Amino acid sequence: xxxxxxxxxxxxxxxxxxxxxxxxxxxxxxxxxxxxxxxxxxxxxxxxxxxxxxxxxxxxxxxxxxxxxxxxxxxxxxxxxxxxxxxxxxxxxxxxxxxxxxxxxxxxxxxxxxxxxxxxxxxxxxxxxxxxxxxxxxxxxxxxxxxxxxxx
Numbered sequence: 001x002x003x004x005x006x007x008x009x010x011x012x013x014x015x016x017x018x019x020x021x022x023x024x025x026x027x028x029x030x031x032x033x034x035x036x037x038x039x040x041x042x043x044x045x046x047x048x049x050x051x052x053x054x055x056x057x058x059x060x061x062x063x064x065x066x067x068x069x070x071x072x073x074x075x076x077x078x079x080x081x082x083x084x085x086x087x088x089x090x091x092x093x094x095x096x097x098x099x100x101x102x103x104x105x106x107x108x109x110x111x112x113x114x115x116x117x118x119x120x121x122x123x124x125x126x127x128x129x130x131x132x133x134x135x136x137x138x139x140x141x142x143x144x145x146x147x148x149x150x151x152x
Contacts (some may be wrong), residue, residue, distance in 0.1 A: 044106075044113075045103070045106050045113055045115045045132070046064060046139065048060060048063070048064070049061060049064050049115075049130070049132075049141070050101065050103060050115075050117075052064075053098065053101040053117070053119060053128065054098055054100065054101040055098065056093030056094075056096075056097055056098040057093075058086050058087075058090035058092075058093055059086065059090075061086070061089060061141070062082060062083075062085070062086035062089075064132070064139075064140055064141050065082045065085055065086065065140065065141050066082070066133070066135060066140040066141060066142050067081065067082050068080070068081060068082070069082065069085040069141055069142060069143065069144065070143040070144070071085055071088055071089075071143075071144050071145075072143075072144070072146070072147075073088065073092060073144070073145075074092075074146075085144075089144075092146065096119075096121035096122070096123050096124060096126070097121055097122045097123075098119060098120070098121050099120045099121060099122060100118075100119075100120040101117055101118070101120075101128070102117055102118050103115050103116070103117040104116050104117055104118060105117075108132075110134070111133065111134045112131065112132065112133045112134065113131075113132045113139055114129065114130065114131045114132070115128075115129070115130055116128070116129050118149060119146070119149075124148060124149075125148070125149040126146050126147060126148055126149050127146075127147045127148075127149045128145070128146050129143075129144070130143060130144045130145070131143040
């Protein structure tokens, strides 16, 4: 299958097949590294959203809300206009002041991204899930789910 050919460069013998193999594997790992890097870049949640959850700032979060957003919070679930969704989040954060928000998992595709995290507040702990979808060139929040965290 492989023919071993030797070439003399500056007085040294080189196996050309071995050189091709090294070139192939080097190129393969370079392409793989770039692909992984691009995939990680696609699944990045805007840090301002994470900061808004950490600080309980509904106004900052509203910049990333779609014109209509589904909110599932404290047993209630509905679609709300952006300004109403902001008010609901503001009321939630005023009742449950955040102490810490940690993203446990995030992922997505080129058209949608999601994150799952834990929100510690002064009164209770919550599990948070939010979904962003691409609208034009921006990713906007289409869904937020905040459930009490029963795990200890």
